[in-house]
Amino acid sequence: MKRMLVGLAATAVVVTGTAAALSMGGKSDTAAASPPPQATADIVRGGLTDTTSLSGKITFTGEQAVRGHIAGTITAVAAPGRVLRQGQALYRVDRKPVVLMYGKLPLYRPLRQGVKDGPDVRQLEKALKALGHGKDVTIDDRFSWATARAVRAWQKRAGLPQTGVVDAEQVVFLPSKIRIAKADVAVGDSVSPGRQVFTVTGTDRLVHLDLDVADLALARKGAMVKVELPGGGTVAGKLVTVGAVATSREGDATIDVGVRLARIKSGLADQTPVTVLLESISRRNVLSVPVEALLATADGGYGVEIGGRVVPVKTGAYGGGRVEIFGPGLEPGMKVGVPAT
Incomplete structure (x- = not known):
């Protein structure tokens, strides 16, 4: 170090x-x-x-895998680095879109008129409202006739069959907008349910550090730090995450530490190396x-x-x-x- x-x-x-x-x-x-x-x-x-002084890299938060729930041929796929928001298509299978909607609960069952007692219904209704559908929809735990009408209106705009039923072949629920880190499929690939199609991340960028366990006292959550950028210049940062479990690498025990930048400069790509100054005295x-x-x-x-x-x-x-x-x-x-x- x-x-x-x-x-x-x-x-x-x-x-x-x-x-x-x-x-x-x-x-x-x-x-x-x-x-x-x-x-x-x-x-x-x-x-x-x-x-x-510690060496770190700029990374994106919340990396996770996205798996498909439909069989067919990939006819379109979002490019790595692209940021997708609610209502946009992640990819297309046999020209049918698989659309991003915001929600924390995976779509584990088909949603249709009469389904009730589920937070999955509530998050679907909330998403439909946000996308400009469902003027008459009440956001609750019951899939009503008004919800089915809003679904058909959304399906028509998205280019999907207007069935009034929503399932995992049409929608992927994720908590917020996402960035495509890696596409695991390409146009022309055959896919089946369960196959990984993307690795995605959030859009917030953190500086990731591997801090020696011996220096753990330096990692005070909430502390302000300075981040030196390639080519000169510094940016203020805030220490926001400190790992709870040490990782052994090449015989050295380290803790994962994350620093959020106060502002993001253009041109700072994923894995950009930076230097972080942690105050000790x-x-x-x-x-x-x-x-x-x-x-x-x-x-x-x-x-x-x-x-x-x-x-x-x-x-x-x-x-x-x-x-x-x-x-x-x-x-x-x-x-x-x-x-x-």
Whole structure:
């Protein structure tokens, strides 16, 4: 896993006076001061963030298989990548369309006048209304005469025999609009009930990550992240799914994580590689200096050069090439020595 440190912009607070005027209590037990630096940088007060960089891919949600319920010859089929909405034909068998309607329940029985006590009837009536049929239809659990009339009107427009009966040879119920991910049949193929004809997905795009189980603490559901796109540029994202079961791949245990993009840029195809920055540490209102300002001291610690002498400091979070520092008398705006660039 590649790791990268990213720092938030910090606003320096300039303090009057010079670093040379700093009065540090007590005598330093550090090694002799290093030679005068060739350059200086400010001690800055602001935010510091440590993030982890992960490789991911843009995917579409809700992949599932669609199977046929009719025998015959495929005479038309929707192309991969196409988005289909309610009322549109997924494919045609012997020139008869199999139409998409919205509903969560599969069409498990023929629906005709007199059928009742079923949410399948309700979802059919709701779909007919949405498609502009069934002005007089009451959306309930009973297939009425008015429902049968609405079905015949829909069948006429769809190019189906006007029987007033709906079955799985005519309609596929899916919860919402779908995207054709893969067509498993082609024009001219013979099909029979039960054969897979499509792999479909939803139209929402997520960034999929395989997160090491050891880094699971980074996956805070609802957290905002940054997504770096190919060719430059970033998009905000939100962590929306965290898998509950680890998967072992090549000896490494990982968890599936999904990030929803705040906006979708054109040209981002399925499986487009991206980089996601997950925040692991975020510190606010801290003092920091460039990492290269740190000097090793004789006692194994660190110091920074201020006014020609090495002042001992303790370090905290790292991010964006900066490091959080602690120590008596440190103030924002003081100058610390750094190597010349």
